[in-house]
Amino acid sequence: MLMVENVKELLKLHEGITRQVYLDNENSSIVPKEVVDAMLPYFNMVAYGNPTLTHKPGWEAFEVIMSCFQKISQFMGAKVLEEISFTPGESEANNLAIMSSCFAQRERGKKIVISEIEPINVLHVAEMMQKFGFTVTKVPVNSEGFLNMEKLHEAIDKDTILVSIAAVNNELGTIQNIKEAVQIAKDKNPQLLFHTDATDAYGRVPFNVEDLYVDLATVSSYKIQGPRGIGALYLREGVNLDRIIEGQVGTQKLWPGVENTPLIVGFTKASELAFEDFKGNTEKMGRLRDKLVDGLFSELPDLRFNGPRGEKRSPDNANISFLRAEGEALTIELSLKGVYLSSGSACSRRLLQPSHVLVAIGRRFEEAHGSVLMKTTRYLTEEDIAYVLEVFPEAVNRIRRIVGSTGVA
Amino acid sequence: MSRIPLPYNSKVMDLFRNPKNLGKIEDATVIAVAGNPACGDMITFYLKINEQTLVIEKAQFESYGCAANIATSSIVTEMIKGLTLKEVWTDITWEKVTQEIGGLPGVKIHCGVLAVGALKRAIRKYFNDHGNAPAWMPKENTFEEKQALEEEELAETMSKRLKPEEEKSPP
Numbered sequence: 001m002l003m004v005e006n007v008k009e010l011l012k013l014h015e016g017i018t019r020q021v022y023l024d025n026e027n028s029s030i031v032p033k034e035v036v037d038a039m040l041p042y043f044n045m046v047a048y049g050n051p052t053l054t055h056k057p058g059w060e061a062f063e064v065i066m067s068c069f070q071k072i073s074q075f076m077g078a079k080v081l082e083e084i085s086f087t088p089g090e091s092e093a094n095n096l097a098i099m100s101s102c103f104a105q106r107e108r109g110k111k112i113v114i115s116e117i118e119p120i121n122v123l124h125v126a127e128m129m130q131k132f133g134f135t136v137t138k139v140p141v142n143s144e145g146f147l148n149m150e151k152l153h154e155a156i157d158k159d160t161i162l163v164s165i166a167a168v169n170n171e172l173g174t175i176q177n178i179k180e181a182v183q184i185a186k187d188k189n190p191q192l193l194f195h196t197d198a199t200d201a202y203g204r205v206p207f208n209v210e211d212l213y214v215d216l217a218t219v220s221s222y223k224i225q226g227p228r229g230i231g232a233l234y235l236r237e238g239v240n241l242d243r244i245i246e247g248q249v250g251t252q253k254l255w256p257g258v259e260n261t262p263l264i265v266g267f268t269k270a271s272e273l274a275f276e277d278f279k280g281n282t283e284k285m286g287r288l289r290d291k292l293v294d295g296l297f298s299e300l301p302d303l304r305f306n307g308p309r310g311e312k313r314s315p316d317n318a319n320i321s322f323l324r325a326e327g328e329a330l331t332i333e334l335s336l337k338g339v340y341l342s343s344g345s346a347c348s349r350r351l352l353q354p355s356h357v358l359v360a361i362g363r364r365f366e367e368a369h370g371s372v373l374m375k376t377t378r379y380l381t382e383e384d385i386a387y388v389l390e391v392f393p394e395a396v397n398r399i400r401r402i403v404g405s406t407g408v409a
Numbered sequence: 410m411s412r413i414p415l416p417y418n419s420k421v422m423d424l425f426r427n428p429k430n431l432g433k434i435e436d437a438t439v440i441a442v443a444g445n446p447a448c449g450d451m452i453t454f455y456l457k458i459n460e461q462t463l464v465i466e467k468a469q470f471e472s473y474g475c476a477a478n479i480a481t482s483s484i485v486t487e488m489i490k491g492l493t494l495k496e497v498w499t500d501i502t503w504e505k506v507t508q509e510i511g512g513l514p515g516v517k518i519h520c521g522v523l524a525v526g527a528l529k530r531a532i533r534k535y536f537n538d539h540g541n542a543p544a545w546m547p548k549e550n551t552f553e554e555k556q557a558l559e560e561e562e563l564a565e566t567m568s569k570r571l572k573p574e575e576e577k578s579p580p
Binding site for chain 1: 412413414415416417418419422425426428431432433442445446447448449450451452453471472473474475476478479514516517560563564567568
C-alpha cells in the first residue's frame with residue numbers, strides 16, 4: 001500500500017507538464033485511436049465467440065481471425081496461412097521458437113547458436129535450455145553490433161540444431177545481414193533451424209521470410225503501435241514443432257487457449273497502418289530520429305552514439321550514452337518534464353546491471369549506465385521533437401551538476 | 410537484466426529535485442569518496458570540521474547515481490551538520506538514513522549503505538591524516554565501509570572481464 005501511495009505522490013509531481021512525448025516505444029507504446037476503434041466491436045458487438053464453436057459468434061470470430069492471418073502472413077512474406085501462429089507476445093513467440101526447436105531436434109544435436117546481443121527473451125531461454133543438456137554458443141559482434149560472420153561459420157557444426165539471430169537489434173537498431181547468416185549456417189548444416197526475432201524489423205525495415213529463407217520468425221504488435229499482449233511466430237511450411245504449453249487448442253495449434261480476437265484485430269490494424277505507406281512512415285521515423293540525435297549532439301558535449309549510423313540502422317532507433325550522467329536519474333528528470341524514455345541499465349541488488357548489448361559492443365560500464373534508448377514512430381511530430389530538444393539539454397546539465405567532479409578521472 | 414518498479418517516496422523525490430548541500434567545499438577539512446561509476450553509483454563527501462571541538466560545521470556532497478543515491482547523500486549531509494565526529498560515527502547508520510528518508514525500494518537500500526560508508530571513510534581519513542585515531546573508532550572497517558569496498562572491488566572485477574578495445578574496432 002505504501003508503494004501505491006508513493007506512486008500517487010510521484011504522479012502529482014508531473015502536474016503542470018505542458019507537453020508529453022513518449023519515446024519509450026521499446027518497452028510499450030501508445031495505441032492510437034484508429035487501432036483501438038478497430039478493436040472495439042470485437043469485445044461485445046461481433047465475433048466475441050470462440051472461433052472453434054458452431055454458432056454465429058464463433059464463426060464470426062473464425063472469419064475475422066482467418067482474415068487477420070492472411071494479412072499478417074502477407075506482411076511477413078509467408079506463402080501459406082498455416083505458417084503463422086499467434087502468440088500472446090514476442091516473449092512467448094521467442095520462447096516457443098527456441099524451446100520447441102530444441103525439444104523437436106534433441107535426438108539430432110544439442111547446440112544452440114545465438115549472437116551476444118540477442119534480446120533477453122532469446123538469450124535467457126537459450127541459457128535455460130542448458131538445464132536440459134543443450135549448449136549455447138554466442139557469436140560476437142563488432143563495435144556497431146554487426147555479427148561476425150566468420151565466427152558464425154566457425155560456430156556451426158553437425159551438432160547445431162538451432163541458430164537464432166535477431167533481424168534488427170532492439171537496442172542498437174543494427175540491421176543484420178540475415179540472408180548471409182542463413183546461407184552460412186545452412187551451407188554448413190542444412191538440417192538446422194534458423195530463427196530470427198524480427199520484432200524490431202517488422203514495419204520498420206524491409207523484411208520478408210521467403211526472401212531471407214528463415215525457418216522461424218517472431219513479430220510483435222506493440223512495437224508497431226498495436227496493442228500489447230499479441231505477437232506471432234512464423235514457421236516455414238514443413239517445420240513441425242510442438243506446443244510448449246498445453247490446454248484447449250483452437251485455431252492456434254501452437255498456442256492453446258481462447259483466441260483473443262480484439263488483440264488480433266488490433267495487431268492487424270496496426271500492421272496495415274505500418275505497411276500501407278511503409279516508405280512514408282519509415283522516412284518520417286528516420287527524419288525525426290535524425291533531428292533528435294543531431295539536436296542532442298549539437299547541444300551537449302560528451303555523448304556517445306551507440307550502434308551504426310546510416311542505412312544499416314533501423315530508422316526509429318536512437319541510443320545515446322550521456323557521460324557523467326546516470327541513466328535512471330536522467331529518465332526521472334525527463335519524466336518530470338513530460339519526456340518518456342528508458343535507460344540501458346537496470347538496478348539489481350547491489351550493482352547497476354549494464355545492458356549486455358552495450359557491453360558486447362565494447363562500451364565501458366559507465367558508458368552503459370548513462371545510456372538512453374529512444375524510438376520514434378509515425379505518430380510523433382516535428383513539434384514533439386522540438387520540445388524534447390528544448391528540455392533535454394537542461395535535464396542532462398542538471399544531473400551533471402549533481403555529479404560535479406565525482407568519478408571524473 | 411530485469412526491471413524492478415521504483416516507487417520513490419516524496420522525500421526522495423524532493424531531495425532529488427532540490428538536493429540540499431550540493432557541491433564542493435573548497436576548503437574542506439576532509440574529502441572522501443565511495444563507489445565507482447562502473448557500479449552505477451559514487452559519492453563524494455566534503456566535510457568542514459572544527460578541529461578544536463570536532464564538530465562538523467559544514468557538509469556537502471557530489472553524487473553520480475540514481476535518484477536514491479542523490480537523495481540519501483543529501484540527507485546524510487543534513488543529518489550530520491552540527492554533530493561531533495564521535496556522534497556521527499555512533500549514531501548515523503544506514504538504517505537510520507533509510508528511516509530518515511522515509512524508506513527506499515529494496516534494491517536501493519545499498520544507496521544508504523554506500524552513503525554511510527563514504528561518511529565513515531571521511532571520518533576515518535580525518536583521524537588517520539592527524540595520526541590520532543580515537544579509542545571509540547574500531548580499527549576494523551565497519552559494515553558500511555566493507556560494503557563500499559566490496560562494491561568497488563566487484564565493479565573492478567566485472568570491468569576486467571570486458572573485452573579489450575582493439576577487438577571492438579568498427580568494420
